[in-house]
Amino acid sequence: MSYHLASTDRPQAVAATEPSPAEFAFRSIVGQSRPLRDAIELAHKVAARRMTTVLLVGETGTGKELFARGIHYAGPTPGEPFVAVNCAAIPESLLESELFGHERGAFTDARGRKRGLLELAGAGTLFLDEVGELPPNLQPKLLRVLEERRVRRLGGVEEIEIGCRVIAGTNEPLEDAVADGRFRDDLFYRLNVFRLVLPPLRAREGDMEILAQHFLTQVAQEQGIEPKRIAPEAMAILRAHPWPGNVRELKNVIERAAILSEGDEIREEHIRVQDRRPLPPHVPDLPAAGAGEIHVLERGRSLAEIEREAIALTLRFTRGNRSAAARILGISRPTLLRKLRRYGIEAGIAAEERGP
Ligand SMILES: Nc1ncnc2c1ncn2[C@@H]1O[C@H](COP(=O)(O)OP(=O)(O)OP(=O)(O)O)[C@@H](O)[C@H]1O
Ligand SMILES: [Mg+2]
Incomplete structure (x- = not known):
């Protein structure tokens, strides 16, 4: 079966990535706006404190995973694994054994022993994206792991020590999920120790232009050509757009425009942005x-x-x-x-x- 465990742009079955490519640290986060620089500075500070749980709050495409990686690679154990899990993308029945592992025979299909992602993250980082979607029966289990730093595999008796830092991501205010009764308040307080809010692109003055240029340069490098220019009318469209999909959306729009434009200039007709009117x-x-x-x-x-x-x-x-x-x-x-x-x-x- 193939499903999306990680919220990276490239689908992969299990995102236990190799340690330390430098492009994952904060230097890959592009932008000069005050709110973004403030967020990076805070991320830097918390990176050093390995056991502090971090809650990344931001709309889709604002760079939560990028920040989670940055915190990991800027931290004291960049050589340890960075593991990303999207809680909303894995069927509930699988999520439990993915996170906590299982012993042989723990349930009908459990043929062998399996280590959970909490274990596999070693002394590295487990990034739990869309944590608000964590099923109710798993919430007390996660809370227990965070408090006691131990886990018992499904069907197991042995207590295994957990050494990873947990970073949680959410694009809905977790307070809403708590108010709706979908999310336990004790877990919320436990995750909300160090909260890092990633501003939407429309609140980062000047960053859209810088990022657009950055993605154009990236495309040009891949194609071995000079970066294309953005015509003023095209730029006006980009400036007027509210970017509900944030940086990911901008990246897609720019890449597409670069493909469509045959000359050295991105013009109005090459820009396609989604109309947001419901x-x-x-x-x-x-x-x-x-x-x-x-x-x-x-x-x-x-x-x-x-x-x-x-x-x-x-x-x-x-x-x-x-x-x-x-x-x-x-x-x-x-x-x-x-x-x-x-x-x-x-x-x-x-x-x-x-x-x-
Ligand atoms: N400041 C930035 N500089 C460069 N690239 C960025 C920046 N922010 C985001 N990106 C790129 O935009 C895309 C989306 O970022 P990311 O996956 O980290 O967002 P997310 O907040 O985790 O989104 P989602 O909530 O949808 O999972 C990625 O390709 C990422 O590399
Ligand atoms: Mg993500």
């Missing part, structure tokens, strides 16, 4: 009257029912494109997938995207 004024194919609206009945409806309907309607609007739906709904794609599973919406969506 519903355009006229949607010809939406089903008949009222179907695009969400109704709150007189007797009231649960938030879950309304959420289910909002998701279904948005998917209909995006013709089944889940990445687009996630963007419109303001949640990550893995979160959307989890909600689809929870609400059983999967069936009946005609056009499924072929995304990565």
